[in-house]
Amino acid sequence: MSSAGARISAGIVEKAPAKINLALHVTGRREDGYHLLDSIVTFAAAGDRLTFAAASEDSLSLSGRFGPVLAADPKGTGDNLVTKARDLLREALRDHGLKTPPVAIALEKNLPIASGIGGGSADAAATLRGLIRLWNADLPASELAAIALRLGADVPMCLAAQPLRAGGIGEAITPLPAMPSFVMVLANPLKAVSTPEVFRRLERRDNPPISSPPPVADREAWIAWLSSLRNDLEAPARALVPEIGTLCDMLAESGADLVRMSGSGATCFGLYGDYAAAGAAVRHLSQQEPHWYFEATRTVAGDSP
Numbered sequence: 001m002s003s004a005g006a007r008i009s010a011g012i013v014e015k016a017p018a019k020i021n022l023a024l025h026v027t028g029r030r031e032d033g034y035h036l037l038d039s040i041v042t043f044a045a046a047g048d049r050l051t052f053a054a055a056s057e058d059s060l061s062l063s064g065r066f067g068p069v070l071a072a073d074p075k076g077t078g079d080n081l082v083t084k085a086r087d088l089l090r091e092a093l094r095d096h097g098l099k100t101p102p103v104a105i106a107l108e109k110n111l112p113i114a115s116g117i118g119g120g121s122a123d124a125a126a127t128l129r130g131l132i133r134l135w136n137a138d139l140p141a142s143e144l145a146a147i148a149l150r151l152g153a154d155v156p157m158c159l160a161a162q163p164l165r166a167g168g169i170g171e172a173i174t175p176l177p178a179m180p181s182f183v184m185v186l187a188n189p190l191k192a193v194s195t196p197e198v199f200r201r202l203e204r205r206d207n208p209p210i211s212s213p214p215p216v217a218d219r220e221a222w223i224a225w226l227s228s229l230r231n232d233l234e235a236p237a238r239a240l241v242p243e244i245g246t247l248c249d250m251l252a253e254s255g256a257d258l259v260r261m262s263g264s265g266a267t268c269f270g271l272y273g274d275y276a277a278a279g280a281a282v283r284h285l286s287q288q289e290p291h292w293y294f295e296a297t298r299t300v301a302g303d304s305p
């Protein structure tokens with residue numbers, strides 16, 4: 001990790017929106033140990049932000065509320081998904097005879113790390129999008145999807161960054177054009193959760209798939225439908241990090257219409273009627289737990305371009 005890239009004056013900017021699993025059912029397990037999922041996913045305005053600029057050598061600099069946390073995490077730096085995405089994409093483009101000159105990448109890390117909202121996966125997807133723009137490159141969609149999946153099961157959906165249903169281990173994506181935009185509060189007790197550990201602790205791996213989503217973008221219909229679904233990873237994650245239970249109770253008491261954990265946790269979300277209600281909830285919750293992460297945001301709508 002170099003600080004040389006910290007002074008990037010201009011460049012290409014890509015947002016890395018937080019990924020929200022509105023529901024997640026674990027429906028099976030593959031022979032290689034990966035779990036089969038059925039998940040309803042959307043993306044928030046809240047997220048990380050990456051900048052890419054031509055430079056004399058490759059570098060990655062970190063800023064933002066959780067930049068120092070990532071810098072201090074050996075997994076975050078040694079195994080960083082941003083540099084992995086850069087290297088895999090470069091390899092593929094070079095095979096096509098394309099030029100991939102050095103790049104200074106600046107990552108503004110606004111999302112808590114290892115938190116179930118795809119921070120690392122969203123950063124990897126944004127790196128693929130940003131470098132394709134910077135290098136003015138073109139790659140067949142199937143090849144890009146394969147690179148995304150090599151980076152992680154959630155990276156293909158983060159590349160899509162629109163409301164979708166994900167099957168397989170997360171890579172089989174169907175857009176959901178009828179999903180409304182939701183106002184939500186993202187909440188995290190700042191306890192990292194190990195995804196493999198949560199999957200290991202599952203008691204059932206043969207849960208039924210999710211029923212058909214509402215065909216229209218009606219918020220009430222969607223909330224009623226989502227309420228009939230679950231996140232199967234929530235029980236094992238709560239057992240590992242009891243603060244998740246506390247957090248869900250706090251969100252419910254603050255007036256949310258639906259409260260659930262995202263991904264393998266520990267981030268939970270509450271859906272609210274409007275921004276005023278979500279903002280009031282954030283102020284109240286921050287008073288209760290001043291060191292936890294709370295953010296009011298809005299998700300993209302299914303018909304967004």
Ligand code: C5P
Nearest residue numbers: 033034035152153154169170195196199
């Ligand atoms: O693919 P990714 O690196 O995000 O996955 C992290 C870990 O989570 C995997 O090594 C695996 O243990 C678990 N996982 C799983 N089934 C999935 C996705 C992740 O078992 N569909």
